[in-house]
Amino acid sequence: MEFTSPEGEHRYDAFVRAGHRAVIGLDFDGTLAPIVDDPERAHIHPDAAAVLVDLAAEVAGLAVVTGRPARQALDLGGLEEVGNAIGDTGKELYLFGQYGNERWSSTxxxxxxxxxxxxxxxxxxxxxxxxxxxDAADAWVEDKGLAHAVHTRRMADPDAAFDRLLPPLRELASRYGLVLEPGRHVIEVRAPGMDKGRAVETLVGEVGAGAVMFAGDDLGDVEAFEAVAKLAAEGLPTLLVCSASSEQSALVPLSDVVVHGPEGVLDLLRRLTEDIRARST
Structure with a gap:
């Protein structure tokens, strides 16, 4: 866990002080689940369920905010079982799928x-x-129901294929009134009007949060980071966490804290749980 600046450390301390009124938003892939070649095998980190249940008892709300279809995230993350356990603490787990177009909650x-x-x-x-x-006919196209994602990770040169595909896919999406969302060796095309930033704003408003944190790893999380930064400018205690990798670094300069992959995210959540709990005793 590395603070990006002294201000980042101050924000962590302020967030802990407001922890019991906080909502925490977490991306799925690259944040709770390791990135793998086959996204249908991207299971949540084996320690994540216990960490999330422990954390939920100390905060006002917990949410997974992902570009994945909600049903897929529920299954790969075992999130229905996690939601049951969180419900036993008197709290609720929220899921925003497909960038917030889909909603689910444990109640x-x-x-x-x-x-x-x-x-x-x-x-x-x-x-x-x-x-x-x-020259990317063998790219894998994933049908997500409300979107389609073109994956280059399995190709011989994923980076070159991604770079070749980005301009023509952007033009094709624009032609049909759709938006393009680039990620780590994936290009997703979906409807306009919803993103993770709006999902975070909805979550904060519905819970009546007194503080907010978001952790993500990729370009699709930028809008969530921007929404949290806006709330910080309005005086809300906030914390932005980048789950860093060698493939993507766009979130690092926007972050207060940088950790390394899902294991680093879980270590941070454990520390947050302990610090918030200690402050209340």
Missing amino acids: RRRIISPRPPAGLATFLRDLPRTLRTA
Whole structure:
């Protein structure tokens, strides 16, 4: 765990002081689950469930905010079981799937989801031609229901394929009124109007939070970081945590704390739990 500046250390201390009124938002891939070649095998870190349940008892709310479909995150994370255990502490686990387009909570226990966006089916029809033109016909396309994600991680040169695909996919998405979300060897195309920043704002408003933390690892988390920074400017105690990797460093300059992957995130959450608990005794 490394503070990016003396101000980051001060923000950590202020967040701990407000800990019992805090909500904590966590990305899934690269934050709670290690990045793997096959995203359908990206299971939550084996220690995460116990750490989350322990932390939930000390804060006002806990949420997973992910680009994954909610059903997929629930299954890979075992989050329904985690939510049951958190419920035993009198608290609630929230899940925002597909950047906030889908909602689930451990009390309501059903996924609320909109219809797929207009234009997505036509985008998918034209996608194979775009992949062939970019010499990326063997890229893996993941159907996420409300979005499609083009993965280059399994290709011979993932970085070069990603760079070739980004401009034509951005143009194709724009043609059909969709937005493009680049990530770690993945390019996702989805409907406009929702992002992790809006999901964080919704969470803070619904819980009535007196402090907020967000931990993420990739470009899709930038809007969440910006939303938290805005709340900090309004006087709310905040903490921004980057789960750093050699593949992506965009969040480092925006962060108060830098940790190394899911294990580092869990170490930070353990420390937060202990510090908040100690302050209340």
